[in-house]
Amino acid sequence: MNRRQALATLAVVMVRPAFAAEGDLAGAIRTWTGGAATKEGRVKLDIAELVDNGNAVPITVTVDSPMTAANHVTAIALFNEKNPQRDIARFQLGPRAGKAQVSTRIRLATTQRLVAVAKMNDGSFWTHNVDVIVTLAACIED
Amino acid sequence: MSPATQAMQKDDTQNPAMLWVKDGEALWSKPAANGKSCASCHNDAPKSMKGIAATYPAFDTQSRRPIHLSERINLCRKNKQDASPLPPEHQDLLSMESYVALQSRGMSIAPHRDKRMSEFFTRGEKHYKQRIGQLDLSCAQCHDDNPGKRLAGTPIPQAHPTGYPIYRLEWQGMGSLQRRIRNCMSGVRAEPFAFNSTEMAELETYLASRAAGMAMDAPAVRP
Amino acid sequence: MARALITVPPNAKRGEVIEVRVLIQHPMETGYRPGSDGRILPRDLIRKFSCRYDDGKSNEIVFSAELYAAIAANPLISFHTVATGSGTLTFLWEGDNGFMQSEMAAIKVS
Numbered sequence: 058m059n060r061r062q063a064l065a066t067l068a069v070v071m072v073r074p075a076f077a078a079e080g081d082l083a084g085a086i087r088t089w090t091g092g093a094a095t096k097e098g099r100v101k102l103d104i105a106e107l108v109d110n111g112n113a114v115p116i117t118v119t120v121d122s123p124m125t126a127a128n129h130v131t132a133i134a135l136f137n138e139k140n141p142q143r144d145i146a147r148f149q150l151g152p153r154a155g156k157a158q159v160s161t162r163i164r165l166a167t168t169q170r171l172v173a174v175a176k177m178n179d180g181s182f183w184t185h186n187v188d189v190i191v192t193l194a195a196c197i198e199d
Numbered sequence: 200m201s202p203a204t205q206a207m208q209k210d211d212t213q214n215p216a217m218l219w220v221k222d223g224e225a226l227w228s229k230p231a232a233n234g235k236s237c238a239s240c241h242n243d244a245p246k247s248m249k250g251i252a253a254t255y256p257a258f259d260t261q262s263r264r265p266i267h268l269s270e271r272i273n274l275c276r277k278n279k280q281d282a283s284p285l286p287p288e289h290q291d292l293l294s295m296e297s298y299v300a301l302q303s304r305g306m307s308i309a310p311h312r313d314k315r316m317s318e319f320f321t322r323g324e325k326h327y328k329q330r331i332g333q334l335d336l337s338c339a340q341c342h343d344d345n346p347g348k349r350l351a352g353t354p355i356p357q358a359h360p361t362g363y364p365i366y367r368l369e370w371q372g373m374g375s376l377q378r379r380i381r382n383c384m385s386g387v388r389a390e391p392f393a394f395n396s397t398e399m400a401e402l403e404t405y406l407a408s409r410a411a412g413m414a415m416d417a418p419a420v421r422p
Numbered sequence: 423m424a425r426a427l428i429t430v431p432p433n434a435k436r437g438e439v440i441e442v443r444v445l446i447q448h449p450m451e452t453g454y455r456p457g458s459d460g461r462i463l464p465r466d467l468i469r470k471f472s473c474r475y476d477d478g479k480s481n482e483i484v485f486s487a488e489l490y491a492a493i494a495a496n497p498l499i500s501f502h503t504v505a506t507g508s509g510t511l512t513f514l515w516e517g518d519n520g521f522m523q524s525e526m527a528a529i530k531v532s
Binding site: 105106108110112113114115193 | 204369371
Binding site: 112113114137140141142144145146147148149150151153154155156157158159160161162163164165 | 452454455466475482484485486487488489490491492493494495497498499500501502503504506
């Protein structure tokens, strides 16, 4: 290894985050859907596009579904691109929900893409992507 | 504050500080070893504690200086309940304080116009304007000269402590005004005032006066 | 025991879709964050949540969730259910270090 290569290797090591992110976003979604195709639409992921504090960011997922026995959402999963882990949460629901809407508060380590995926009882998967800008990240203490 | 943070504070079913309030409510009537609870003397907090938090820091005749609400709670523990005082930022102390502070929600901040307080107020104002730390900054340089601007993405407020104790998103929990002030002081690389020190009481007395007339919004949520 | 705040409308009409909100005191320590001594704080998460609705006729889980480190401290979850009959909703949180807590709320359906 010449000097230039050694320096390049060093630089790469230095910019590595303390925790290497686990896997890629598309891969995490594929694992959850079991490789089934996903389509954009029917799902709405509501979150502020500019987040001034990543420690507790309100988020709401709504799926356009009549929530009847014949036609309903069975699960919703939330994924992120750049936190240490790709998973955020998974929710199981059914016709007894009456309305396919779930809210929670999440942590965001940095500016990144979020994806909500809904699974319908007919086996189809629907997604919505949102890009958010985070000005103050989660997980830093005073 | 972002609309999301404001919404979190406005709705009690979403405000995480209400978890501490609920704890405080339970502690209010929980008897100490000597059988006495807060309720033994003060009965119903919604009546007896209405407006009380809005008057703090208040002059304490024993120590002859202004004391913070949490210090008053600890004095009650010591003198009436024969219990040991709780350390600063203890969860039970924050819970009690949140519960008492809630009883002043919406009321005007009304510090006692006590003559004995004036020297503490004057020294508090001096602390506020004193440049400190390696960054050589005073409270006033941020909070009087640059409010509304941003510091590392976060808006600089005008230093009106209307909502303490607060649920601070950055802390992911509750904390007192003293903790917040100490954060600021270490932020400018200065030695923070000790918890419950006279200097802290002086600065808090000055800050309360600045906020006089503003509505209490405790327990507040802040970024 | 951790403090929890449950918001369920005490009264509802049969067939009405109601919103259920649950808030619980928990640090949701990620396992990725150093403490004041520089050492990584061990992971302490609520991993699972469920809501069981006993309306007198059936008693089944109507909503459940798996939570990960990206869920904020003192987690809030809000979801919906159809008011099918008077009875009780039982909430269960389970997590690391043997964390388990259950709460109940009554609902009157007319």
